[in-house]
Amino acid sequence: MKDITRRGFLKAVLGALGLTGAKAVLPAMGAAGPANSSQADDTRTDMASTAEFFESRQHLIDLYRSRPRSMPMQAATADEFNAYAKAARAKFGELIGLDRMTPTAANPRRTGAVDRGDHVREHWLIDTEPDVAMPFYILRPKKVKGRAAAVICCHGHGPGKDAVAGLPDRPGAGNVAEGAFGVQFAKAGLLAFCPDARGFGERREADARKDPTQSSCTFLQMVGLPLGISVIGMHAFDLVRLIDHMQARDDVRGDRIGCVGFSGGGWQSLALGAVDDRPACVVVSSYIHPVAAPLLFRKHNCACNMVPHLWEFFDLGDLAALIAPRPLLIQTGDSDSLSGPNGVADVQPQVDIARRAYQLLGCQDRIAFDVFHGGHRWDAAKALPWVGRWLTA
Numbered sequence: 001m002k003d004i005t006r007r008g009f010l011k012a013v014l015g016a017l018g019l020t021g022a023k024a025v026l027p028a029m030g031a032a033g034p035a036n037s038s039q040a041d042d043t044r045t046d047m048a049s050t051a052e053f054f055e056s057r058q059h060l061i062d063l064y065r066s067r068p069r070s071m072p073m074q075a076a077t078a079d080e081f082n083a084y085a086k087a088a089r090a091k092f093g094e095l096i097g098l099d100r101m102t103p104t105a106a107n108p109r110r111t112g113a114v115d116r117g118d119h120v121r122e123h124w125l126i127d128t129e130p131d132v133a134m135p136f137y138i139l140r141p142k143k144v145k146g147r148a149a150a151v152i153c154c155h156g157h158g159p160g161k162d163a164v165a166g167l168p169d170r171p172g173a174g175n176v177a178e179g180a181f182g183v184q185f186a187k188a189g190l191l192a193f194c195p196d197a198r199g200f201g202e203r204r205e206a207d208a209r210k211d212p213t214q215s216s217c218t219f220l221q222m223v224g225l226p227l228g229i230s231v232i233g234m235h236a237f238d239l240v241r242l243i244d245h246m247q248a249r250d251d252v253r254g255d256r257i258g259c260v261g262f263s264g265g266g267w268q269s270l271a272l273g274a275v276d277d278r279p280a281c282v283v284v285s286s287y288i289h290p291v292a293a294p295l296l297f298r299k300h301n302c303a304c305n306m307v308p309h310l311w312e313f314f315d316l317g318d319l320a321a322l323i324a325p326r327p328l329l330i331q332t333g334d335s336d337s338l339s340g341p342n343g344v345a346d347v348q349p350q351v352d353i354a355r356r357a358y359q360l361l362g363c364q365d366r367i368a369f370d371v372f373h374g375g376h377r378w379d380a381a382k383a384l385p386w387v388g389r390w391l392t393a
């Protein structure tokens with residue numbers, strides 16, 4: 001028997017009934033939109049290619065659009081913003097599961113050191129929760145003596161801290177997109193703390209050890225979510241504990257600790273800055289986008305980006321606003337496909353939300369938006385002087 005598609009069958013039936021304009025009828029019968037839908041409506045265009053299946057995604061999109069977020073940053077005065085920030089910080093911490101974490105003594109131990117010419121790469125471990133150890137490098141510039149400003153360098157997907165610390169130790173090796181930015185900050189005279197986030201590098205679970213670029217973030221998300229703990233909650237909690245440790249050290253200036261993150265590391269620096277007021281400056285590179293972009297526009301974002309119920313309360317610009325009045329640099333490439341279907345135009349409204357908080361507090365000079373030429377990659381040109389300005393001036 002000749003195969004016939006569902007759409008073809010419906011067309012044949014409508015034709016036999018003498019009906020025309022089948023394309024106008026099909027969507028009302030539950031099929032997806034026609035192929036000539038507006039190209040501007042990405043969601044409809046995508047679904048046309050799967051017209052033979054009975055998808056649920058459109059229902060979820062409609063559900064999302066029917067429920068505007070309930071905690072947008074809409075303060076009109078500094079006092080209103082401060083009250084908002086207090087409530088929003090608490091809600092975000094609750095959503096990512098911070099109250100379900102179990103702090104434990106850090107028990108710091110140095111476990112190795114490698115001379116890298118202008119800096120020494122030290123390997124350290126601290127405990128963050130019972131039976132949870134966080135390895136990190138300290139890239140210590142040889143020219144730095146005594147207490148010094150420090151910057152936490154958060155990696156994205158890939159091999160973890162090695163990508164920001166310049167490993168493997170061969171010219172041109174390593175993760176090109178991340179550009180070994182930890183080394184860049186060390187060369188600029190800062191102590192660069194480069195941790196592995198849970199599920200990456202030395203913290204991979206048994207599911208992801210064939211290749212150093214594999215990660216266990218999706219696995220940990222599946223294990224954590226039933227417990228009410230998302231991966232970004234684990235990451236943010238570990239960074240809070242890292243700052244606790246840094247402030248207890250005798251080589252770090254506790255009031256001069258910055259946090260820089262690229263891509264998924266940008267999610268980490270954003271989350272840390274939102275829940276902890278100790279980072280003295282924050283850089284969120286190549287991460288700010290409409291929080292619903294992965295749903296609405298079918299861009300691939302790893303499951304570790306997700307937080308249950310987050311969209312019911314916040315967009316990413318609301319979270320960035322919580323960093324005010326501390327210096328915040330937001331970066332994005334002008335052709336970064338992860339920003340959203342409209343590129344920089346999708347990032348700008350999020351930046352505007354955050355900028356409004358800085359305006360209310362009278363410190364507009366403490367927020368900057370750097371749009372650089374390129375795709376999803378680290379760009380040091382504005383980030384290095386920005387961090388230097390606030391931590392070492």
Ligand SMILES: [Zn+2]
Binds near residue numbers: 217218
């Ligand atoms: Zn992931």
